[in-house]
Amino acid sequence: MHPVTTVHYLALSAALLLIGTVGVLTRRNIVVILMSIELILNAVNINLIAFSHAWHNVGGQVFAIFVITDAVAEAAVGLGILIALFRNKETVQADEIDLLKW
């Protein structure tokens, strides 16, 4: 058994960043895009915790708590905006939201 090192965490985090980025860029459903953004934020959290462990420094863990709080606030606002949009225009598909040209 190999021990899990910081490099393993970094690889996981980079993979999550990649999946999240591809998700935001290719998906059409806005809820899925939101989930992809959450993936990117979680990639950041894994990085922060791994580095915090490696440096024996608690700063990264505190930062991660702030990131989690921020992710919650963002999700709340994002879903609120999506519901407001859905009331006026019944769609959650990004390519059908085209009153203003992209």
Next chain:
Amino acid sequence: MPASPIFNPTDLIRFLPEIILTAMGTLIMVLDPLLNRRESKVYGTLSLATLLAAILAAIYAYSDAGPAFGGMLIVDGFATFFRVLVLGVGILTILPSFSFLKRQQAETSEFHALLLFSIAGQSIMAAANDLIIIFIGLEISSIASYILAGYLRDDKRANEAALKYFLLGSFATGFFLYGVALIYGETGSINLSVVHAVVTGPDAPLPVMVGLAAALMFVGLAFKVSASPFQIWAPDVYQGAPTPVSAFLSAGPKAAAFAIFLRIFMTAFAPIGHAWAPLVWASALLSMTIGNFAALLQTNVKRMLAYSSIAHAGYVMVALASRSEVGIAAAMFYLAAYACMNVGAFAVVSHLSGKGERYQSIEDFAGLAQKQPFVAAMLSIFLLSLIGVPLTGGFFGKFYIFKAALESHLVWLTVLGLLNSAVAAYYYLRLLVMMYFRDPGEAASSAEPLTPAFSAALILPAIGTLVLGIFPGWVLDFAGRSASLVK
């Protein structure tokens, strides 16, 4: 008994502007259910008083400048300059919003509470010296702005603007944060002064790794300042958002984002400046070119001003590309001038657009000078300043930026930037011609009479534009003295 590390009076005074803004924003939300909903002017007046108090607090805090909360915040000339700037933008946003909100029959309390929260975030960004504080300020400012962009929630365009702003904004924040996490991993610290010390010190991490973090943070910040190639959201958001909000977004969050852009890249990443300078160079050129040429093609005034704001972000990027204290001072001066002229121009659009924001096209400005000569005269000042005509703030802003660029031997960027300014003159002049040499149309004839608050919303930025153009030394001297960011 040792002084409490949490309630240290010096720290609290240095943080006073943000405390005032947050407390009053919360108070407005508490007052909302208690007061009569029709009493719409109460909240706006309260917010104006709050912003004035916060400006005084920011100036007072500067009388005893220094770091606060263990170096997480730093109150220096640079921080004070940007604090006063974003607070001033707040005042200039609220003044035209009285008549705007009344015309759209929108709630007023939430608008002002959100505005105060957003400004609190920007004020934190101005004074932040630590990546965690920068991140918190950025998000307080952004999340409140997302809601403000969709404030007219029965308007499909506003919904769409808010959604696009939100999706791309949080995407960009993700990249910024990933860069912050990498910096933390490489240096073990998120304090900009410490990061700077580590990057220049003997145990410096690999420049490639620092460069990677810088690139990720560049993506996030370039998005926030709407610099190319991350400007795509700006035209849609500025067009769809309520006009006073567009004015706010194009000045306040942008100035604050440039403040942290300058602070991060000129302190923590200054040692690898040669690596990121080409990125900024390319982004500056792209922003100026795309912004100006796309603005030529627009028929909607808000969209045109959005592209023009992308171009202006490009000019400030030129200042950043010069990587000198002269450049920082020029960027500060330019952002102040830009805030005055751009918020003023948007205020006129908000005045003219009418109920439901029907009148937004360039043709709707026809004959404005006959019907409302005062409004037309004020808009002329703003447009001439946006072109960069002498005796206006925009002229000296561009002059100082290109002077700084030449001192740093960025000859090509200066030449291309100046050519760009010439292109820009065309679409601003088109609006001027429309106002003065055409017969009044439906929009100009149906424009509401001026209210005192709205007149103030035009006169104040006009005075600001002219003062910056006639006595540039007053502001430039202060900017020059505040431009040494590495402590």
